[in-house]
Amino acid sequence: MRLPLFNPSWSLSVKHQHFIVAALAAVFSLPALAAPAGVMLKDPYCGCCDAWAGHMKQNGLEVTSRIEQNMAKIKDERRVPANLRSCHTAEIGGYLFEGHVPADLVKKVLKDKPKIAGLAVPGMPMGSPGMEGPSKQAYQVVAFDRQGKTYVYANR
Template sequence: MKRFAISLSLLAFASASALAEEVINHKSPYCGCCSEWAKHMQQSGFTVKEVPHQDMAPIKAKLGVPSDLVSCHSAEINGYVFEGHVPAQDIKTFLASPPKGAKGLAVPGMPMGSPGMDYGDNRQAYSVMMFDENGHHQVFKHYSAM
């Protein structure tokens, strides 16, 4: 019984430390919503390191973000890319079981009501898109307007 309790404790510790892996958030030094998204991630249990860039275009190109999915900031977690205001819960779901061939998730543009783009109880409809190395993408999750 004691071994079981120790094993369970180690499993819980390993799960918590896996979640706390560092998020590298590439952003403009002048963008406040990017920092608000970082706060959302921290409140959801992630550790976030913000890296300011004067020009985000080379970062997005290096990370392989499809041009039709760009937003204001680009984050790296465990070798995957998360573009824009992707909800932390969707990132957790993705990281728990990454779909084969997926490179990451993106929320194109800056939809009102997405994490970091909060505006009271208002939310535009938006989709979280999953994309691969070739730029192909599909809906990962859709959020309706409120």
């Protein structure tokens, strides 16, 4: 018995036809253009980091959390400029996201693939993702490269 998907002149065995159909089914059942999974490196005592990871998840970006005892070392190794540092550092799709960067800007970077190392929201501004509260302050999202050059990527 031959499956109608294949040309009878191919002379594939039924076993091979079933294997090919199963492989195609597996490929086509994958989520289309799934966002890359990321890891958030954080201090064990910070709660707002988990709120930021929740914001990412609500926006379709899966971020797992990993506790690190020496965040300064993590940031030094990844060349996050000292003046841009915040409470957590995430690695998603080959980019760094330092602090409370909004999900829409993470998605924009992943889509546009600019020649930067990542984005940062210095400090922990009230009203940024994960720092929601009764008040909101304006803040900047800053792009940075591996050489330490920076520019304002967005104002929020």
